[in-house]
Amino acid sequence: MEKMGIPAVPIVTTIFENVAKTIAFKKGMPNQRIVFVPHPVAGRSESILREYIEGTDPVTGRPVAQEIVDALTKPITGADMQTGLLEREAPKKLDPDTRDNLHRFFLENNWTDGLPIILPTEERVERMLTGTRHKPDEIVGTMAPSSPHEAWEFSVEKVAINAVMAGAKPEFLPVILAIASSGITSLFSSTTSFARMVVVNGPIRNQINMNSGIGAMGPFNHANAAIGRAWTLISRNLGGGAIPGETYLGSQGNNLNYNNVCIPENEEKSPWPPFHIQMGFNPLESVVSIFHGWCILHQHGATGRREKQYHRQMVSILGSLSPYSSETNPAGVLLFMDPLVAVDLKEKFGFDTKEKLGRYIHENVRMTVGDYWEHSLVHSFTLPLARKGIEPFASWLEMPGETLIPRFPFPESVKIVVVGGETNAFWQAGDFRYQKSVSIDQWR
């Protein structure tokens, strides 16, 4: 509104002081007049909110109401009217220093995941760059912590530097470049502490010795571990920050972010076509597929004897996952099926395709529409879709509260990958929503 000539005052809760001031600076208005009130506003009574307004700004100590009036009325100064461009320096090399000092420097500048890294010397980065035919200065893409934040641009060499830091081998680089080229950060800045995950399909899984069998989702494989970690470092260093309180706001954080659930699908043991073929890729293409969610739950799988009980358990456990849909992310679920479970589902229970299982889950995991609209994230993100007339949400808004609706609104929002080593018939499920798939081969 300031650009349109209208004085504007954001009122921000005090926990977001750093992010508010940082965004104002990056948007070109470092002197923006911001009024702060105590945190939180959510869940506070009218009387407490009145106290906030009649009280003092916890940052400046000035009366809140008077600050609002002053922000709208006090004449602006010369500094408030400045125009022009500000450039921030990003030198190619750091000043020479000892190994210990450099490790400390990286840690203190929030350039790591809190663990020691491999220092990115020129020799190591050159060796890493042998993993791709792309030129070091080629631009890979841009990445931002979330939509209100600025996006940073980065080159092949910058991705290679972070791959070195993560402990990757040159042959992992095409996978890491494909992930980076998606432009999707793994450290999405939401107060809700999202995680992101990546599934690798195609021949490259075996070419770089990824593990899709026993312990695939644990810390037992160099490629799984380093590729997942590289995504975290890229998100910090190339994706505009991930500085807690400033460019990362997850209240509790998410432990999955250490490795971003980087797994290959166990295509060899799966009774169904692999995930990338479902997404329209050629079977011989190598592909990364990226997902967005919060958590993963475990459940014992099909036994072949107690079909009804098994179905009830599946419906019950999936009924605890988040039902909210946004414009770009319909509520969904990602199932991680051990091959033992997948084969049982196909051969004993008749789910001969992943799509058929997806339809079953869509139709059977239900909740009342009354509970649905009471969910806070549904209220924030899905209600606006309903009001815009987007189906099925618009129709759900008209239904009596006790009406049962699908927790996952579209059958195609239920995704399935097969992973694991057949030591037990376990399966896992996450509230992860599919984002996009990228060809790895174009980055070889």
Add this chain to the structure above:
Amino acid sequence: MAAESGNTKMTVLNPRGTPPLIQRVPMAPRNGSLDGKTIYLVDARFPGGDLFHTELKRWFERNMPQVNIIIREKKGSYFNDDPELWAEIKEKGHGMVITIGH
């Protein structure tokens, strides 16, 4: 590795990407008074924002009744833009207060 041992200094590459240029934006002029002016209180749809705006409107009614206060809820979630509302405020308003944060 010898190059990393002891007090030997080494050179490493900067792992950071390139931040974009910042285009400085001048603030809108203020004219010293809200008397007779219309101020929009915009609820960005963070939880509790609706109640906060109601209380802020009441404060203006008690303390500055000469200010015309209009509460509006921004369309979409707090991530979405609402150009129609911004156009309305430019046409009919003299200032905007927007709440951000949970």
